[in-house]
Amino acid sequence: MKHEPFNESVEMYLKTVSELAVHEGLAPISALAHQLGVSAVSATEMVHRLGEQGLVDHVPYRGVTLTEAGAQRAYRVVRCHRLWECFLAGPLGLAWEHVHDQACQLEHATSEEVADALDAFLGRPAVCPHGNPIPDRSGAWREPDDAPLSEWLPGERGTLSRIYPESTLLLDYLAARGIKPGCAAHFVEIAPFNGPLMVCIDGETHALGHEIAAHIYGIRT
Amino acid sequence: MKHEPFNESVEMYLKTVSELAVHEGLAPISALAHQLGVSAVSATEMVHRLGEQGLVDHVPYRGVTLTEAGAQRAYRVVRCHRLWECFLAGPLGLAWEHVHDQACQLEHATSEEVADALDAFLGRPAVCPHGNPIPDRSGAWREPDDAPLSEWLPGERGTLSRIYPESTLLLDYLAARGIKPGCAAHFVEIAPFNGPLMVCIDGETHALGHEIAAHIYGIRT
């Protein structure tokens, strides 16, 4: 009945650090603040609190990384998030592009017990509806062998594998165009003057900005 | 990604008022405070805030009732709570006496969309695993035709219908003794000197205190 004040914010910070740190290795506080929609001052404050709790390491002027404990905590949240996405998009039949937001709410209200039961109920899915791998109960997962379209070379072909990191705006945009994991992709060319990437996806050619292309991963064949 | 200020506390207050007001019609602030584990001063403060928002009416020195808006809000939470209980105890296979706590977390993180989809997925159940009716999306439900054991007369027989209000301690206690909705009940006698109620449930005789008996409902045959 009583409810702990721990959760929500702390978990969102850790989750966000884990997302930002994937590429850079170090998540700048400014990026963290921007992603979470708070001021840099607030983010700095919070990072200090998390540091004191041993959840993150902060290298001044460089950025933030997760400690072992922080990573564990972050992956537990990510696991819940993706399991809920599977449930919402699967048995519950919600739209692919809507489940992310709902899962964002549920992820912080999920005990280990429920996560495990949900995992078993869903048949231990390997990936969420957006193609991202689901950590197991120990926090481990298999890193997919894919690359963002932004790293593909013109002419390459393959299959879309995942959208990462997920965001409502992006998912809506992609859903409206029928772009999702499993689609066949052919990177035709990059438009001149650093223009958008022209990518043929399931027979339809799309002009994708560099930002977006960095969020769409695929496996080259 | 952005997430709204917690409606958590507000919803817990409204839910609790709805539970306490069932019998009395008016929920005393002291009972509210006790149930929520906060001080009477804090509860009074909060009731004022809820009053300003038009969610409750406060009759000084008497108690609190829900306004139409407050009731609507409370029933939506109750609906989510009981739907989650059905899901957790059914498809997920969690223990009858454990699902209440988990549902308490999830209920505040559930959109109408998810509640509706969950309702459909579960086959529009009429009651939760503890026997309590599940409001429909408009907040209405069929009030069961039962009475707490504390209102039964010695000698009466019937079938247990529900546990209400639910609480972890009570559910654990009852689960350990195999007492749950659906059990056949025979109110043998009330022990002398205002003693416990002797009730034969599924062939086993239990001595139930008056407090507990007020929380166990049954339909007399």
Added chain:
DNA sequence: CCAGGGTTTTAGGCAAGCCTTAAACCTCGC
């Protein structure tokens, strides 16, 4: 090597929810 821009600290604030202590107040039963 130096300035511009990102990063951090300092300082002062706000709102929600909770706390305690103490005084004022009402209600009800004897």
Added chain:
DNA sequence: GCGAGGTTTAAGGCTTGCCTAAAACCCTGG
């Protein structure tokens, strides 16, 4: 009708998480 006990107000405080503004600081590119 009076007092005990429940209810409310008042006063002062705490924590979390957020804000702005302004100053101090560091890193890097030109």
